[in-house]
Amino acid sequence: MGFLQVLRFPPTVQKHMLIKHMMAFIEQEASEKAEEIDAKAEEEFNIEKGRLVQTQRVKIMEYYEKKEKQIEQHKKIQMSNLMNQARLKVLKARDDMVSDLLNEARRLLADIAKEPAKYSALLEGLVLQGFYQLLEPKVTIRCRKDDVSLVEAAVQKNIPIYKEKVKSNIEVCIDQETFLSPDIAGGVEVYNANGKIKVSNTLESRLELIAQQMMPEIRVALYGANQNRKFMD
Incomplete structure (x- = not known):
């Protein structure tokens, strides 16, 4: 209902209708403002959530990269230890063979x-x-x-x-x-x-x-x- 239409009513009714019209306008504006705030809050929330997710993703990737490097280093150390143990066993077996040979030579003396x-x-x-x-x-x-x-x-x-x-x-x-x-x-x-x-x-x-x-x-x-x-x- 327009403003000119309101003037056709008695003053008391006009006042009531104007107040009602103003309240509707305020409510509409408040609703739009609330929607705008909600939209902005949602946008900021999504941005912050994305930032936090990305930060955590980077941290998780760094953590597992570090773990992978530690595991790889541990594997290298284990492999090196196993190779050294095998080499020492071979050397001991060779030394034992030489010792057996010399002991046999001593026996034959x-x-x-x-x-x-x-x-x-x-x-x-x-x-x-x-x-x-x-x-x-x-x-x-x-x-x-x-x-x-x-x-x-x-x-x-x-x-x-x-x-x-x-x-x-x-x-x-x-x-x-x-x-x-x-x-x-x-x-x-x-x-x-x-x-x-x-x-x-x-x-x-x-x-x-x-x-x-x-x-x-x-x-x-x-x-x-x-x-x-x-x-x-």
Whole structure:
């Protein structure tokens, strides 16, 4: 109803109708304002919600990326540990094989003394080598008790040879009180006069020396050549 139409009514009615019209207008405006506020609030809510969701999404992605890196690092460490353990097992198995080989060689050394002619010739060489290594005018020899007579014969044979080669005399004493253990395979120990210098020419010590010198060749024979090895000593 328009304003001119309202004027046709009595003043009291006009006043009532104007008030009602104004209230309707205010209510309409308030309703529109409320809708505008609601729309703006909804928009701001959606924007804030989107921002929070995006922030949390980034945090979650960063968290799982960090977890993934930690897991990958843990896997690398585990793999490295497993490879090291496997490498150590292989090295131990190889060392055990070399040890078994040397133990077998030590066991076979005992058979040498069972052949008197061969063992006597070996003792002669070990005694003479002891003389040459010490180059002392007086030496003492220790041997197994069962080898005394063989060592005496080796000494008597080698004294002239030593004198001829070195152009010097040598006095040799065979220790008749302290003997080498009967458990060794054989050989001698040669000492200078005061006993401070020793040349160990037992069969076991010679085997150890040869094993050290030939260890690269032994490993190649057992396992093949190591492609990563640059030096063989």
